[in-house]
Amino acid sequence: MKKLIFTLYLLALLIPAFAQFSGDDTKTLGDRAFKNKDYYEAAYYYKKAATGMNLTDDKAIPFQSSPKAEKSRKDDDKAYISYQLADSYRLYENYIEAEPWYARVLNEGYESKYPLARLWHGVCLRATQHFDDAIKELQQFTSSYKGESRYLEIANKEIANCNFAKQQYQYPVLVDAAKKQSNWNSDGSDYSVIKKDGNYWFTSSRFAKDDKKHINRIYSAGNGTTKPQIIIFNNDKDSNISELEYGTPSLNPGGNRMYFTRWYKEGSKITHAIYVADWVNNAWSTPKKLNANVNAEGFNTIQPFVTADGKQLYYVSNKPGGQGGDDVWVSDLSSDGNPINSRNLGAAINTEFNEQGPYFDIKNQRLVYSSKGFLGLGGYDLFESWNKNGKWTTPKNMGYPVNSAKDDLYYMPDDEKGEKFFISSDRESDCCLNILEAYNKQYIFSGIVTDCDNQKPLANVKVTFIDSLSKEVLKEITTDASARYAFNVTTRRPYNLKLEKKGYFTKVVPVPSSGNMRGDTLFNPDICLQAFEVDKPIVIQNVLYDFDKATLRPESKTLLNGLVAIMNDNPKIRVELAAHTDSKGSDAYNMKLSQERAKACVDYIISKGISNSRIYAKGYGETRPIAPNTLKNGKDNPAGRQLNRRTEFKVVKIEE
Known part of the structure; x- marks a missing residue:
């Protein structure tokens, strides 16, 4: 199970629950857990094996080569444990712990046996924001690796991500984002905030007293000032299932129907589907699974989002008909809230990689979701796209610090203007998602264009707002009789204004980063254009x-x-x-x-x-x-x- 979807196993698998085994058993147990994709458990056993081999005490000491076969096998075992431990850490996205173990494999000369070690080492360096070092490692990998082309594609994509991230960290978007300082965040994963009528709900894998373990549950946080309370659903238990968990809630416009993801283990299989429960007699009813329009048999369907008018349900699924991996889908809802169809949002939104956590603003026709398939800072990044005349615009990365070198998901505005919003990110954690509060600090840059000779306002001037690094035209307006222009400034990147009018010299001026600010508007001193005529001095x-x-x-x-x-x-x-x-x-x-x-x-x-x-x-x-x-x-x-x-x-x- 991927940590980014629900972070199921990280805190559900408590170390005290592990039995004690001899050193000879730990490698086998690690291999078994790794094969079952229980990477957290695998890391636990491989770490015990590494400790038994004294690898945790002598990381800086190189392996000693020996002509004896027995010693060679021991060296090979050490390299194997180091690589498997690194892979286990990486696959549950604990990049900090993974990085030195990949480095050890490389430093000890085992790259020929583990040729992907350098690729994954570069990925770990990117995730820990060592972008220049990551680029060097990844470039070295691409120049020497002779294996499958898909790994070269991963390396090249990561190099592009590193270069993009470097520029984003140099010129961040005008947003303040930080971990929410409240009892919303716990020692587990906390994510997927929603708001309805001034009240909040979110998902948390904190220790649940009723279950006596860390487990994903939906919590109600009231108006934000009360202690989060676990949501209990009526009679929701089946003798054939175990590890029943809930997350990613969404409410209908009336607030009396909750859509959510429900997942559980049935034998060795984990099943994910979207369910609904109704608020009846001051309690939540027994959850009911949505029909096959949403939940396709044999496939996972997760992360519902109901639009503000209650007419559509956005969600994520790996069912057939998509672009590959987890895709964003949408279903129309009947008057009683049940899905009547299903359609994939298409190749403009979805990629061969995974997409997650859709949010749709029906008023502005704006979709915000997370993806690993586009240029980003690394891991899951938040993107936004607009539906214009039935077609989606190219998804735009929301930039740093909305995004980070790790994983960023679950956008939810806290107000109608979007001046404050919530996201979920593991940027401050080795294992788990936290709830972050973000405040939009963008502002309007405004001024007036005049004639240099008479100082009168100048109408019909074409004013273009340009990114001075990429030369991209961001917006273009023509002044009216007021001669005023106004543009939204959303990042710390340098911008230029280009002013053009027939019979006047074109003028290009830099947008100042500070000046006369009133409210959310930065007022620029008047800009004058000089008139001219050919052959007139x-x-x-x-x-x-x-x-x-x-x-x-x-x-x-x-x-x-x-x-x-x-x-x-x-x-x-x-x-x-x-x-x-x-x-x-x-x-x-x-x-x-x-x-x-x-x-x-x-x-x-x-x-x-x-x-x-x-x-x-x-x-x-x-x-x-x-x-x-x-x-x-x-x-x-x-x-x-x-x-x-x-x-x-x-x-x-x-x-x-």
Whole structure:
């Protein structure tokens, strides 16, 4: 049984219940438990065998080779126990304990006998967030492994997961997630929270007094302030079954019918199915198994979720007709709450790997569920997809810290806006799921676009919100008369705004990470766009030179950086950079000086990465004054001369 579905055996198998065996028996008992997929029990016996061989005391001491056959067999036995113990830990997802045992197998030179050891060692390193080390191990595995292609596919997928996880940890989503500090979490697994009319229910494998052992049961937590109470169902026992357990509840809109997973052992077979019980006379009735539309004979069906209108039941099953493994399915419900059909959600949602824990927001047509089949941080990750016109969008990873390098499942909002929600994760545990509270910290980034010349609001500007790392366009709007734009910021990744309007220079600006925040909105200072016309000069104010020289002053370079930005943001424009002088000096001298000054500007702009094919220098000397150099009475006009000593640029061509 997989830990992630219900974590059945981890706490049900208590060490005091194990009988005492001699050292010679422990390997055999471990092999038997491993064959039966009781990995927790297998790890217990293999660990006893390792202790008997002194492996737990000398992990750092390499095996000593010997020509004697007897010693060789002992070394082989040690390697076998180490590998089996590592596999047992990994298969119940205790990666911390598994990692050093795989390392031991590799360090002692047994990779040829256990060629998958390096693959699983890399997986353990990924799960414990040692991403760079994991990538090295996995790459070494892919370069040397000559076996089945499916293991190479696993390794390549894990490498992709590591790279994705590294970026997610560097740029997390704007969510705070932490283990809920209350009596909801216990020494067992706690998971799958639901909320109805202000009250909560969840699943827990804590010690149950009535059963006198750790066992999965559904608990009611009232409004969240009371001690969780176990849910008792009427007359729910059969003499032919054992280890009866319940989990993953869901309630109909009226709150008087509970759908849940019920599983039990009948002989050596464990059966999972979805059942219902009704609230009658202040008690829950005897559970009844849903019909064959949901529960296919011989297959497992688990994790029900009833939509808010009570018309559909989402669930997980490995029955025929899916994409492979556990898939998400949906059934329409009749007026009395019984399934009348069943359909697989298809290849857009399901993969050849396992999917788990569906939640569907009927208002927004949003599905949240867990999968191992898509790019993620490792293990089960939570994904979201929207149903648009009957088609599901590509599932989107919900990112770190909603997801982690371990397993993350069972999304459930705590309020209508989704500002607080619950998830279940084993990120803080070696064995078990915990209930985590998560708070959405995303905000709205908003501002106004104006005309640089008159400072008036500018309508009909196309504003694009762009992920500056991936260059992905996240959203695009066109301003109305208010000239306001607004975008949701959901992660700590860097973003850009691109603003475009015909007759104006396009502008690309970074989205600030802090500033004037009011409530959940970050207000950006007004952004202005500069209008232009082809062949119409625009003065670059205060570009200064040393007297009688073409040497640019440092402050002039700062001003020219603005033109560099314009040319970067508008890659199709071709520009003339012009310099002008006043009338002091000869015509020839002024023409030469202005050309040298224009060239100095162009040389600087080219040095900032602008192609020399997009800009050229032109000196006009004193031939194009925009103000009188002298007054009508013949006196000098300093103000006019200042205006004439100018630097301009103009767009001479726009490439199609």
